[in-house]
Amino acid sequence: MSSHSLSIKPTSKTGGAIVTNQPVRLIIAEDDYLVNEEIKRSLKAFNYEIVGEASNGEEALMMTCDLKPDVVLMDVKMPKLDGIEASRLIQKKCPTPIVILTSYESSDLLEQASGAGVGAYLTKPPKAEEVNRAIIIAMARHRDLMEIRELYNDLKEALSKIKTLAGIIPICMHCKNIRDDKGYWNEVSKFITEHSEAEFSHSICEQCLEKYYPGIAAEVKAEMKK
Structure with missing residues (x-):
């Protein structure tokens, strides 16, 4: 050189x-x-x-x-x-x-x-x-x-996000809202969206299907099993 x-x-x-x-x-x-x-x-x-x-x-x-x-x-x-x-x-x-x-x-x-x-x-x-x-x-x-x-810092940050939902999460026994670390109550979907990378799509369980839509419940369940 x-x-x-x-x-x-x-x-x-x-x-x-x-x-x-x-x-x-x-x-x-x-x-x-x-x-x-x-x-x-x-x-x-x-x-x-x-x-x-x-x-x-x-x-x-x-x-x-x-x-x-x-x-x-x-x-x-x-x-x-x-x-x-x-x-x-x-x-x-x-x-x-x-x-x-x-x-x-x-x-x-x-x-x-x-x-x-x-x-x-x-x-x-x-x-x-x-x-x-x-x-x-x-x-x-x-x-x-x-x-x-x-890379270590990036991995550490990613792991901290994953661990955000770890531990005991206070949930209301009636409305099922979740209390965050600041003391505010949030809907389950909102809490998980803000504390993880998860996304929600609307669906319905079989129990609610029978409770709220009894007229079509049997037909829908049969279609879901196909």
């Missing part, structure tokens, strides 16, 4: 990615000046725009929520707030793709990073292609996570 190439940004609605001429906006959270400068040099070959630089975890958190970058490069060991906890808080307050920078690799660290919502990791000093690849991976994983979260 050259400096004039198109950049890829995630979109949670389309299930894929959109191609845009706009550069990917990122924040570098690294307290080591030399490492920070090396990362900035490596990014010059790609279509990235550095919108902020943080020297500690608290700055990274505030900067991310304020500037809303497309991705954050986060050092795992920083003063005030370490990279893992900062990543966890970012995903809670302002979900953003995150790449963790670490001097060493361990299964325990990777597990913690994954649990904090980190999408990819890099060992120092990272090469330019590695940085670019990690950013692409982190953005893709974040997009997938947002889609899953959106």
Whole structure:
């Protein structure tokens, strides 16, 4: 990818990615000046725009929520707030793709990073292609996570509608009206229509047919059995 190439940004609605001429906006959270400068040099070959630089975890958190970058490069060991906890808080307050920078690799660290919502990791000093690849991976994983979260919320909402009619429903023993959760009494058909996806069509049971239409009851029942 050259400096004039198109950049890829995630979109949670389309299930894929959109191609845009706009550069990917990122924040570098690294307290080591030399490492920070090396990362900035490596990014010059790609279509990235550095919108902020943080020297500690608290700055990274505030900067991310304020500037809303497309991705954050986060050092795992920083003063005030370490990279893992900062990543966890970012995903809670302002979900953003995150790449963790670490001097060493361990299964325990990777597990913690994954649990904090980190999408990819890099060992120092990272090469330019590695940085670019990690950013692409982190953005893709974040997009997938947002889609899953959106589907979960949709499913949760659907289930809540289904469960609306669950439990004990107060019904009048005489007129058969139903009392809703606000204390108002409604006809059964109105209550069910407002609290579910069910629709009503007019019909008549055999008992009411015989009671109100005795003259044609036998004929109608015979027709219904055909």
